[in-house]
Amino acid sequence: MALLGGTQWGGTGGTALLGLLGGTGGTGGTGGTGGTGSLADSFANPLVVQALMMSRDGTFASDGPHHPPPDHGCLDNPTELEHWDLWVRAALVQAELNEGLTFAPQGPDTLVLKSGSTAWFSLTRPAPAFFAAQLPLVQSWATLREERMAEILTQIDNQIAFIAAITGLKADRHRWTWEWLGAALSLVIAVEVRFKHALACRRPVAYSPQVQPIITTPGHGTYPMGHAAQIYMLVEVLKVLLCRDRASAQAVQLDRLAERVSVNRVVAGVHFPIDAHAGKALGLAMARYFLGQCGLDAKQVAHVEPGFGRALGDPTSWDFPANKAATENPTPAEPPPSSALMRRLTQLALRELHVPCEDKADPNPCQQTPCHCVSVPTPAAQ
DSSP: OOOOOTTGGGGGGGGGHHHHSSSSSSHHHHGGGGGGSOOOHHHHHOOHHHHHHEEEEEEEOOTOOOOOOOOOOOTOGGGGGGGHHHHHHHHHHHHHHTTTTTEEETTTTTEEEEEEEEEEEEEOOOOOOHHHHHHHHHHGGGGHHHHHHHHHHHHHTTOOOHHHHOOOTTTTTTTHHHHHHHHHHHHHHHHHHHHHHHHHEEEEEGGGTOOSSOOOOSSSSOSOHHHHHHHHHHHHHHHHHTTOOOOOOHHHHHHHHHHHHHHHHHTTTSSOHHHHHHHHHHHHHHHEEEEEEEETGGGGGOOOTTTTHHHHHOGGGGGGGHHHHHHHSSSOOOOOOOHHHHHHHHHEEEEEEHHOOOEEEOOOOSSSSSSOOOOOOOBBBB
């Protein structure tokens, strides 16, 4: 499963947001902004601490000036978000996005994701015989391993470089946008892992020793594919944030990237083709949920089409009800109420991207029902 920037999620122990910004290393869970999860910084060493004590002793004046007492501001104001450290923002956002999400079994093979009392997405696991029938596809796609080895290795933890190559996004110039994408990842990772655990479908290597994957088989279920859920969610929410029409050159290229990343996991020998299909369905459903939380138009997100299974080389995949269970349970027409925190983070991202947006933040954020909503104009072709 891709964590897109660090196998330790930037050392936060649970948020993709810091891993996304945590240094440039392929496994950079301890580097860069992500740190190691400690509150220590570059000043936390004996030499600097000694110098700081000496400096204070040499400059302290008992009758020196003081700041006026700072105002607390209004309670639970979302504009306070940008005042906190990155790891604090990450924890706040993850808690906000996961609030109200629950999982419930439906029969012996189906798990349903709910938002409050509303069913949002369901996934049914195929029978072991269905996975076994796809084994020849996994074996035949192995002929592409040498050709795609560099991509496969890089995409284990880092799909962001590929997205940046298409969009031109940079971590130093678009830090709020990367945080926004990290928030999306923290949501979809938590949900996909829950589905993987509940459905508990075994990897290709459990079906045949002839698979011999070229990377380590991850220690969680094969269905749905986590990489597919993450990359499809990222490209869909980005298209909305950047106001890209689905037919624009950039949007089409992002779609091609998402499919190639998904196929590469099958080529590597750690997934079946059906896993990618289920991962895509989950990623699109969570993109709609995330955009709704951000106060953006979720109706622009695509739906899974039957042709995706065929594009992966399996013309019979849509004969199996598990695919239909993943896509014929439409998400609700109206998403849950948006989150003030997520609307604020979205505003910050839109401003640095210079995307025309309507900022309806009330000039008095301490009113009882402050409005911090964001709307995006109808996308125009690139």
